[in-house]
Amino acid sequence: MRKRFIKKVKKNGISILICAAVFTISIGTMTGCSMTKENAEAVSDQSGQSDQSESENILPVEDSTADNAILENTPVPETSEEKVEKTEKAEVAEKAEVAEKTEEVEKTEKEAEAEKAEKEYTEEKMVLKIMREGEMEEIPATLFAGEGYVIYLTDKDWQQHATDAWTAVFEGKIVLNGQVQLWITHYDDKTGDQVKEELKSAGYTLENSDMTRQEGEVIYKVRLNEFENDVWGVNYCYPIEAEEGWGALLPLIADTFAVSMDDQ
Numbered sequence: 001m002r003k004r005f006i007k008k009v010k011k012n013g014i015s016i017l018i019c020a021a022v023f024t025i026s027i028g029t030m031t032g033c034s035m036t037k038e039n040a041e042a043v044s045d046q047s048g049q050s051d052q053s054e055s056e057n058i059l060p061v062e063d064s065t066a067d068n069a070i071l072e073n074t075p076v077p078e079t080s081e082e083k084v085e086k087t088e089k090a091e092v093a094e095k096a097e098v099a100e101k102t103e104e105v106e107k108t109e110k111e112a113e114a115e116k117a118e119k120e121y122t123e124e125k126m127v128l129k130i131m132r133e134g135e136m137e138e139i140p141a142t143l144f145a146g147e148g149y150v151i152y153l154t155d156k157d158w159q160q161h162a163t164d165a166w167t168a169v170f171e172g173k174i175v176l177n178g179q180v181q182l183w184i185t186h187y188d189d190k191t192g193d194q195v196k197e198e199l200k201s202a203g204y205t206l207e208n209s210d211m212t213r214q215e216g217e218v219i220y221k222v223r224l225n226e227f228e229n230d231v232w233g234v235n236y237c238y239p240i241e242a243e244e245g246w247g248a249l250l251p252l253i254a255d256t257f258a259v260s261m262d263d264q
């Protein structure tokens with residue numbers, strides 16, 4: 001009985017020992033895991049609180065460069081006086097620019113006119129255009145050079161009867177009883193006003209750009225050309241019945257008069 005008992009006791013003791021060991025290890029493992037988890041959570045909480053504390057304690061760094069850039073790019077409000085002054089300066093500049101452009105245009109136009117006039121009076125021939133009976137008619141003219149002046153006379157229309165004086169002709173014959181005439185007068189050492197007074201005394205009145213008078217059925221006109229104290233007159237006459245013919249052509253001829261460049 002003892003032997004059997006002893007064997008049984010030994011066998012149970014080992015089992016109990018093993019069970020006790022396993023139980024102890026399990027408890028230890030569970031305890032260790034629990035402690036590890038708690039420690040990890042505690043460490044995590046402490047780390048979070050530390051980070052939060054550090055972030056709360058960190059002050060933002062001021063970026064002076066960015067602030068300066070913002071200040072430089074921010075427009076400063078103008079005062080009313082500055083606005084008025086700025087507007088006045090802009091208006092003055094604009095007026096000056098307009099005046100400069102106008103002067104340039106006028107200068108260009110004058111140069112073009114001078115160039116055109118010089119070209120016209122260096123050419124022997126030109127064409128005068130006149131409206132007759134509702135149609136535009138072109139009449140050729142030839143340059144005539146007098147003493148100190150030039151003028152274009154329509155071809156085959158004139159017969160010279162005195163120095164600087166012509167009578168209208170048709171196919172070589174005088175027309176309208178010689179009442180269509182053209183002549184040049186040079187008023188030495190007289191002003192335009194003096195010449196006008198002389199013409200007024202002779203019965204002329206100012207009409208548009210011409211001095212004009214009527215004697216019977218004949219109309220007399222003078223186109224004055226003033227060059228400082230040097231005055232030239234382009235005189236012409238025609239009967240009233242020729243108003244639409246010679247009366248329209250003669251002013252065009254008078255417009256071509258010019259003082260010779262060589263004598264100026």
